[in-house]
Amino acid sequence: MQNVFSNLFREIIELPILVTNSAKEFRNTRSLTGGAMLSAVSVILNQFTLFISQLLRISFTFLAVGTSAMLFGPVLTGALGAITDVLKYIVRNDGGAFFLGFTFNEFLRGFLYGLFFYRKRITPARVFAAQLTVILVINLLLNPLWLSILYRDAFGALVMMRLAKNAVMFPIDSLMLYFVLKKIAVLRPMRLV
Numbered sequence: 001m002q003n004v005f006s007n008l009f010r011e012i013i014e015l016p017i018l019v020t021n022s023a024k025e026f027r028n029t030r031s032l033t034g035g036a037m038l039s040a041v042s043v044i045l046n047q048f049t050l051f052i053s054q055l056l057r058i059s060f061t062f063l064a065v066g067t068s069a070m071l072f073g074p075v076l077t078g079a080l081g082a083i084t085d086v087l088k089y090i091v092r093n094d095g096g097a098f099f100l101g102f103t104f105n106e107f108l109r110g111f112l113y114g115l116f117f118y119r120k121r122i123t124p125a126r127v128f129a130a131q132l133t134v135i136l137v138i139n140l141l142l143n144p145l146w147l148s149i150l151y152r153d154a155f156g157a158l159v160m161m162r163l164a165k166n167a168v169m170f171p172i173d174s175l176m177l178y179f180v181l182k183k184i185a186v187l188r189p190m191r192l193v
Contacts, residue, residue, distance in 0.1 A: 018074070018118060022076060038065075039064070039080045049092075065113055108142070124174075144159045
């Protein structure tokens with residue numbers, strides 16, 4: 001148990017170096033083109049979003065975001081996430097209003113995945129932790145907050161509605177993300193921090 005806490009402490013201490021290295025990806029043409037291609041994949045995957053209700057959706061765009069985060073880090077993936085959110089809105093406007101809060105969510109999703117995956121060994125525990133963080137911060141806190149602001153719905157009711165969907169999808173999404181990232185890691189070994 002002490003080893004887990006020492007590893008966590010070491011990773012927290014190394015976060016500024018990780019973010020700095022990720023920011024350098026903006027100068028790399030391969031990173032920019034690779035990130036742009038994964039953003040295009042995200043826009044395409046968005047076309048296959050399943051609508052449970054007006055407020056609940058199942059999407060597979062997180063697979064492209066997680067892959068980008070592993071390859072290019074939190075800064076570039078976060079920036080591409082924000083740009084991609086605008087592109088997804090233009091390509092597939094579902095009748096909802098454009099809201100910058102959701103664009104911030106996409107930046108934050110890419111940034112959080114990048115903190116967990118960039119130049120790190122991909123393990124089931126790491127993927128579960130990343131997915132749980134995204135669920136708690138974005139899916140159960142920020143998304144309901146933005147929806148309650150937009151539609152004047154009760155925040156608590158929105159959280160409860162999303163809780164069941166996220167509880168069911170958490171292991172499924174985590175396993176899909178783990179297998180995709182492991183496959184990419186085998187095809188393109190990364191330098192570890």
